[in-house]
Every structure is written in structure tokens, then in C-alpha cells.
Amino acid sequence: MRAERNGHSAARSAALAADPRNGSTPAAAPARVVDLDAAERAAADLLAALGAESDSAHLRETPRRVAQAYAELLTPVPFNATTFPNQEGYDELVLVRDIPFQSLCAHHLLPFYGTAHVAYLPGERIIGLSKLGRVVDLFARDLQLQERLTTQVADWLERRLHPRGVGVIVQAEHLCMSLRGVQKPGALTVTSALRGIVKDDSRTRQEFLSLVAQGR
Template identity: 45%
Template sequence: MTPGVANKSEQMLDSIQTETFDKLVIKDANNNQTSREETVEKLAKLYREILVTIGEDPEREGIVKTPHRAANALLYFTHGYDVKLDVVMNGAIFDEDHDEMVIVKDIEFFSMCEHHLVPIYGHVSIGYLPNKQVLGLSKLARVVEMYSRRLQVQERLTRQIADAIQQAVNPAGVGVVVEASHMCMSTRGVQKIQSKTITSSMVGEFRENHKTREEFLALIRPHSGRH
């Protein structure tokens, strides 16, 4: 695919995703569908109750619009539930006889801890060994975005990213490493601000062949490849 065509494809997908988010029809846990506007109003009422419960005045100037702002923010933080893998791929799977490792590292992400509803943030490094097919590089970042914009635990997020790439192009192997900070550890509980959590998911050659795994881990280390 030529750069011009690739850029146009990316712009079209961005437009589709933006339009989808703006006009979202949301399914709740009972599979009931509501419009995005209805969902915002429902969430805003709940946020207003929270403000009252903690002793705030929801009519105070500084927070009178907070319930609606928080509702819109929560929908954005969790919009990954409404994104499907085939839409993310958008046909950007190409036949290519390349059999060396492909790595995209330090992909930034933001998510929310499903236990405390506070942020998780960090970066993801992904490698895979192509098996006659390769992915458009930006699709790796989009897979990260799709699964991180949900309520998550880091272990599951790591596994879901690896499984999605395996499903998309059936490579000989996939490796995913996630390093993240959890606000539930730094701002409450043990309050360890500098702590980082590292998780990995290794599939195929990355699990079975220690040389492949070591090559991947060496290449994603900080400053690898720099002089």
C-alpha cells in the first residue's frame, strides 16, 4: 500500500471512529440499547447523587456541570467496548514474505482499574513473527487502544492484545510486554508512587523458543538500538 493510500485509509478510520463515538448506541449489561445522549443523562444523574452523598453541593458554580462532564469522560474512557477487531484492522493485513521479527515498542496507553475506577497508564511493546502476512504498524497501537479503553486488570489487557494479534494474522509467535503505573497503588492503599507493574504474554515461538523471546526482550529494553 502506498503512503498516500495508507494515510487516506487512516483518516477514513479516524472519521468512522469519531462519528461512531458521537452517535453511539450503547448496550448495557442486560443488552438493552440506549442512545449516547440518554446514557449521558443517566450517568449524570448518578454522578450528581455521588456529589450529594460525599457532602458536595451539586449546584455550586464550580461543579454544576461536573455530572455531565464526568459522564462524557467515563464514556470516552470506556469506548473500547464499542470497537470491534475487524473495524480496527480495516483491511490493513497484507501478504508479505517477511519472516523476521516485527516490533513496535513504547506504545502509550491509558486505562481504568476495574477494582477502584482510577487510572492505569504506561506503555506496551509488541513483537510478532509474521507468517506470510503483516499488519499495518498503526494497527498494533489501535489494538492497544481498543482493549485499554475498558475497565481492566493489567494481566487481562496484556493477554487480550496478544490474542488479538494472533487472531488477526496467525503469526508464528507474539510477544507483548506491558509496563504500567496504577493510581490505586500510588494514591491510596500502600501509596507507592514509583512502583511499576510489568506483565507479559508470550505465544508460539515467543513462548517455546527462548532465543526468540530473549531477542524480543533485548530489543524492547530502554535505549536498545541507540548509540
């Protein structure tokens, strides 16, 4: 069991050490080290504090499962963000719409999930379409605020591609709003981050918003 945990932690640390979240491919970033043994003990203490019957057959392995689940949810998956010269001189928006994602609310440790719409206006470099989805996942695997997730994706694209413009819209349901507190299931939070021409030029901004809205 301990060897499995140590292996999991080592793999996680290695993945974080090669983390491209700062715009490089891959790049060093501060590693979050997960102590699965300590996390399991903390989960067991939480269950006990909540009055759960820890000797129940259904709860006996729950602390271990909780620790491993959070470690997985908080482990970003590194990737090679290869860019290419814009040899065709493409100068219109590139948009990938309805990218599904899930993340964890930094305030309550409850999930929030939804879709992201990511666009950029190419300059001299372009990037593979699948990488726009990977960038969303890269930042979603963290204890997050939706506002920060949105700006992180936009800033990463700016740093990596130096495009003429960037547009990111994120729509998500937060379980901390759906299951507790105000208890409004189905309510969506929408955040946006606009950069360059997409922000400054009203026609380009409207084109981006119209493309996102198509099919709705």
C-alpha cells in the same frame, strides 16, 4: 442537551457494534450502551454522598462532565485492521516499542497508564505498524485489568495474523496504588503475554526481551 446526549450514545453504540476486538475487520461485538442521563444522575448522587456542595459554581456541571468523560474513556475506536501478504518472506521479529496508553482500573474506576511493547513473528500475513498501536487502544478503552489487557492484545494478533509468534509486554502505573491504599507513586506493574515461538524458543524469547530493553 438531550439531543446531544442521544447523539453521543448513538454514535457510541454504532462504534461498538462495528468493534474489531474479536479479530475481524470490522466485526460485530456486544455493544455497551451508555445512558448519559442515568450516569449524570449517578454522578450527582455520588457527589452528594461524599458531602460535596453541588450548588457550587465549580461543581454545578460536574455530573455531566463526569458522565461524558467516562463515556469517552470507555468508547473503543474501530479501525480497519487490513493485513497484507508477506510477499518478501520477512521472518524476523516486528516490534513496536513504547506505545503509550491509558485505561481505567475495573476495581476502582481510576486510571492506569503506561507503555506497551508489541511484537510478532510474521507468517504468511503482515499488518501495518500503526495497527499495533491501535490494537492496544482498542482494548485499553474498557474497565480493565492490566493482565487481561495484555492477553487480549496478544490473542487478537494470534487470531488476526496467525503469526509464528507474539510477544506483548505492558508497563503501567496504577493510580489506585499511587493515590490511595499502599500509596506508592511511581511503582510500575509489568505484565507479559508470549505466544508461539516467542514463548517456546528461548533464543527468540531472549531476542524479544533484548529489543524491548534497548535504550533503557
